[in-house]
Amino acid sequence: MSFFSYLSHLYLLALLVFFKCMFPFADSATLSIETDKEALILFKSQISQQSLNPLSSWDQNSSPCNWTGVSCNSHRVVGLNLPSLGLDGSISPHIGNLSFLRSLQLQNNKLTGTLPYQICNLFRLRILNISSNSLQGLIPSNMSRLAELRVLDLSMNKITGKIPEELSFLTKLQVLNFGRNLFSGGIPSSIGNISSLEDLIVGTNTLSGPIPSDLSRLQNLKVLDLTINNLTGTVPSTIYNMSSLVYLALASNQLWGKIPFDVGEKLPNLLGFNFCFNKFTGTIPGSLHNLTNIQIIRMAYNLLEGTVPPGLGNLPFLEMYNIGFNKIVSSGDNGLGFITSLTNSTRLKFLAFDGNLLQGIIPESIGNLSKVLQKLYMGGNNFYGTIPASIGNLSSLTLLNLSYNAITGEIPVEIGKLENLQMLGLAGNRIFGRIPDSLGNLQKLNKIDLSGNELVGGISTAFGNLHSVLSLDLSNNKLNGSIPKEVLNLPSLTTIFNLSNNFLSGNLPQEIGSLESIVAIDLSNNRLSGNIPNMIKNCKSLEELYIARNTFSGPIPGTLGEVKGLGTLDLSYNNLSGFIPPDLQKLQALESLNLAFNNLEGIVPCGGVFTNLSRVQLEGNPKLSLKIGCGNAQDHRRKPVKVYVSVGVAVMATLVVFFSIGSLFYMKRRRKIPDSSNFIKEQHQMVSYHNLRQATGNFNEENLIGNGSFGSVYKGCLGDGSVVAIKVLDIKQIGFQKSFLAECEALRNVRHRNLVKLITSCSSVDLKNKEFLALVYEFLGNGSLDDWVKGKRKKGNGEGLNLVQRLNVAIDVASVMDYLHHDCEVPVVHCDLKPSNILLDEDLTAKVGDFGLARLLIEKVGDQTSISSTHVLKGSVGYIPPEYGLGVKPSTAGDTYSFGVLLLELFTGKSPTDDTLMGEQNLVGWVQSAFPSRLLQVLDPELLLLMDNLFHDGRNINPEVQQECVITILGIGLSCTMNSPDSRISIRYALHKLKAARNNLLNHVPTHQASKY
Incomplete structure (x- = not known):
């Protein structure tokens, strides 16, 4: 063979080898893209098909590189990005076959499993983002294999278990976001x-x-967010050396200790600071005010x-400054100079x-604050x-809350210029004068609360312009005149309409009836008259209706039976007459239902609430009669029995008279309470000594x-x-006579769900012809709070009161004292508030009783309401405020001390x-x-034992929460x-703080306002 012939064969052999090498490569590429295609089809198979299917382009007969959300390089799928498409289903395990995948983004869908x-x-893989779905279970233990990962975002799911230690092997990771899940452990x-x-989030x-x-050691860290967990202890001082930090958030934990005074100097790049x-x-720390680039400072609660x-003047880029609910102080007229x-x-x-x-x-400089200030x-x-x-x-204000201060003067008409205002809170101040018509200019207002002030005059018809208002509370003022029709023609008014405790x-x-979507109406304690309108039937969403203590007359409209959602109806203390509408039985x-103290007659219905x-x-x-055997449908011989019951009546008509001449009437002496006509307003059940014996x-x-x-x-x-x-x-x-009179007088004109109801009284002589005085109350089967606190009473499961139940009791007592x-x-000042004078009903609702030391307050002294009498009252040891021992008259502040x-x-x-509690240390000092x-x-x-297993609405409440x-509650007690x-x-x-504490406990969502309803 010649050299050229040999060279020719060699060339052909090389060419053959070349083609043999080429064909297998082509086969491999074809199989690989087919493997990716098959994996994607299996992924699609576990996604629920919808009428508008976002994966409709995934046609098995076309290349996957042309499919929605799929990206390829020359021969493999490298990206699967399907965010915010409403995908519903689970993630197929075959996704692991996309071996060239660099980006997997499925965030903001409805994926489960x-x-x-x-x-x-x-x-x-470099980017893995499956945030904002409903994934459950644990993180795979072999996550450390994703060595190229830069972004790992699984936030806003329901993933449980511990954060794996193996994540430390992801040495290229830049973003780790596990926020809003159910991770536990450390x-x-x-x-x-x-x-x-x-x-790190x-x-x-x-x-x-x-x-x-x-x-x-994370010296490149810019964002550290550990908020809303149960982390404890102090913040390691070394954390403040992370000079690259831009945002530091440790809010809603159990962290304690002092914030370093030089935190602003150690974190010079800080833009956001959240320690709420x-x-x-x-x-x-004053150094925070030296961070000239800071945007967010939050240290509330x-x-x-x-x-x-x-130094606040050094923060030109500041967007949020929140130091609410602390113990920050200032004094003097210039206390708000900051x-x-x-x-x-x-x-x-x-x-x-x-x-x-x-x-x-x-x-006055408050008007010079930022033009973009919203809240x-x-x-x-x-x-x-x-x-x-x-x-x-x-x-730009959307929210203005000045409630619960001691502000006086009138509401400035200039508030009407705040055209973007959505919430106006001025409640619980001493504001007087008329409500300015300019408030009607606030077209975006959805909540207005002016309650608890001294406002006078009529309700402005300009309120009829508030077409966005959801809640209107003008209660506890001195408003007069009629209720403008314009205010009632607000279809947006859907939550609260409260005009109670005025002079309307x-x-x-x-x-x-135009308030078709309203939930609560309270018109009680006014001077409203006439008939209750039949059109109230149009308030289809109404759940609570209070119109007690007015002078309404005529019948109870039967159309109330059409308000299907009505849960509370109080028509007491009016002049209503006629029969109780049978349709009230239909309100499931x-x-x-409170119909007390009217002129109703006839037979009480049997069904529903009755x-x-x-x-x-x-x-x-x-004139009302109650049917005997009302629950037996076959009993047609029901006999009427008169219901003669009165609440808070001070003295019976049969009270003993002529106290000063007992020698002439020794065998049958009677004493008469002075001016009994002021106490007796209604006929009530008569009971004798013999009846009570x-x-x-x-x-x-x-x-x-007891x-x-x-x-x-x-x-x-x-x-x-x-x-x-x-x-x-x-x-x-x-x-004892003063005690009897005090209790009768205190309860004569009061009505509250958390007061023990006084049914009647008895003044007579016993079998030995000795004077006999007795008060007859409703019976509350769960005994006194004192028995529960001392462990003498337990629930059916052998447990005492848990945190929620104790907090509910505290709110019940605070409500009635308020x-x-x-x-x-x-x-009214109770003067003897203590656990033994608080009783619990079958539902563990607390009711305050024993007004034997109570006094009515008839004059104001400075900021405290006080009685005019110089008689110094005594309460119970341990609950008496210190000033009573110095001869100070009983006051509302004294009751507050006892409540604390x-x-x-x-x-x-x-x-x-x-x-x-020995020596000078008392309970207050000990706490x-x-x-x-x-x-x-x-x-x-x-209580500590019950914290380990406390549930509300099927959800376990974390012991740290x-x-x-409890810290908040005991803080309130110390403030009292x-x-x-x-x-x-x-x-x-x-009461306001306790309700807020309950809201935070049950919802674990911070609130700035607590609704009356």
Whole structure:
């Protein structure tokens, strides 16, 4: 073979080898793209097919590189990006066959199931984003195989378990976002090894334990978000050395200790700072105000003290400044001077310093704040003076809350310039004058609360222009005139319409029916007259209707039976006549019906709410008859029995007379209470000594259920079968007559669901011809709160009261005390508030009783309401405020002190007279010494045990969240028990804070306002 022939063969052989090499490559490419195609088809098969199928382009006969959301390089699928397409289904494990995939983005869909472990076969993956879905289960344990991963975002799912330690092997990771899931356990310290990490977001989980100090090794970290977990301990000081941090968020944990004073110097690049909802103490670090580029500062809901440090004028880029609900103080007329400093922050959108101890006059410079300011929270402080007219310059405001201060003067007409305002809160101040017509210019307003002021005049017809208003509360003022029809022609009014406790008169217009979507209407305690309009039937969404204490006349409209969702109906204390409409029986949702003290007649219906007369109040209607055997449909021989019951009647017509001439009437002496006509307003059930003796088995000790300050209390059964509690006064006690009169007078004109109902009284002589005085109350089967606190009573499962139940009791008591102090025609001071005077019904609703020391308040002294008498009252040891011992007259502030002690006792289980409280240390001082860092040492041990397994609406409430709630509650108790009456919060503010604490506990969502309803 010649050389050329050999070379020719060699060339042909090389060419053949070349083609043999080429064909297998082509085969491999073809098979690979087919493998990707098959994996995608299997992925699609687990996605629910919809009428508008976003994957309709995924045709098996076409190349996957042309499909929606699929991207390829020359021969393989490298990207699957299908965000926000509404995909519904699960992630196929065959997705792990897309071995060249670099980007997988399925965020903001409706995917369920677990994250398949085959996803960890995608070792080329750089971006994995499956956030905002409904994935469950654990993170695959082999996630460390994704060595090329830069972004791992699984936020806003329902993933459980612990954060894997193996994530530390993802050495190229820049973004780790596990926020808003259900992760538990601690934060792995090994995360500190991911030196490339820039964003670490694990907020809104149930992580616990301390913050690892190893996180400080993340020197490239810009965002650290650990908010809304159960992290404990102090913040490691090394964290503040992460000089690259731009955003630091540790809100809503159990962190405590002081915020370093030099935090602003150590984190010079900080733009956002969020430490809300923790237990941080000390003062606001002044160095934060040196961060000239800072945009967000949030430290609300902590225990920070001191004043607002200077330097706020150095923050030109500040957008949010929130220091609300701390213990920040200021004093003097210039106490709010820091507002002037903020006028340099021209980007400020959110400003909140509500719920503090700030004092001073709102400066005129408030009108110079940022033109883009949208939300301004200033409520719950001690501001005084007037609202500056310059506030009308804040043209971008959507929320203005100045509620619960001591602001006086009139509402400036300039508020009407705030055209973007959506919420206006001025409640609980001392604002007087008329409501300006200019408020009618606020076309975007959806909530307005002017309650609890001293506003006068009529309701402006300009309110009829508020076409976006959802809630309108003008209660507890001095408004007069009629209800304008224009206000009732607001279809947007859908939540609250409250005009109660004013002096409104005239008829209720038929236009009330225009409020078709309203949920709650309260017109009680006015001077409204005429008939109740039939058109109220059009209020189809109505759940609560209160029109008590007016002078409505005529029949109860039967059309109320068409309001199917009605749950509470109170028509008491009017002049209504005629029969009870049978259609009220059709209201299946009706839980509470109060028709007391009208002129109703006829037979009480049998069905619906009337099947359980404990939910119906009919007293004060002497012509009403109740059918015997109402529940038996076959009983056609029902006999009428008169219902003669009165609540709060002070003295019976049969009271003994001529007290001063007992020698002439020794055998049958009678005493008459002076001016009895003022007490007796309605005929009521008459009971004699003989009736009560029979009811109690001759006052058998087996029926003795307690001893009060002025007598014994027996359980009894009256002749009509009703079970009652009979308080027999001890005539040997000094002042027993005053106790009797005080209790009658205090309860004569009051009505509240949390008051023990007084049914009647008895004044007679016993078998030995000795004077006999007794008060007959409703019987509450769950005993006194004192029995529950001391462990003498338990629930059916052997447990005591859990946190929610104790908090509900506290709110019940605060509600009725707020009513007695602020909402009665003549304020009432109880003077002996303690657990033994609080009774619980079958539903554990608390009711306050024993008004034997109560006094009516008839004059104002400074800021405190006080009685005119010089008679100094005594309460019970441990609950008496210190000023009473110095001869100070009883006041509402005194009741607040007693309530504070009661609150501390309810949650610690320790009585103020406990033997362990030795020497000068009392219950208040004992709690104060442990508050807040050693809180667990003072809590009731039984309450602590129940915290481990507390559920609400089927959802477990985290024990740490409960502990945060208890800190708030005990803080309220301590604020109620300050030595100086002027330093105590009012019972109304305590009630407001307790309701907010309950909202936060049950929803774990911070709220700035608590609704009356």
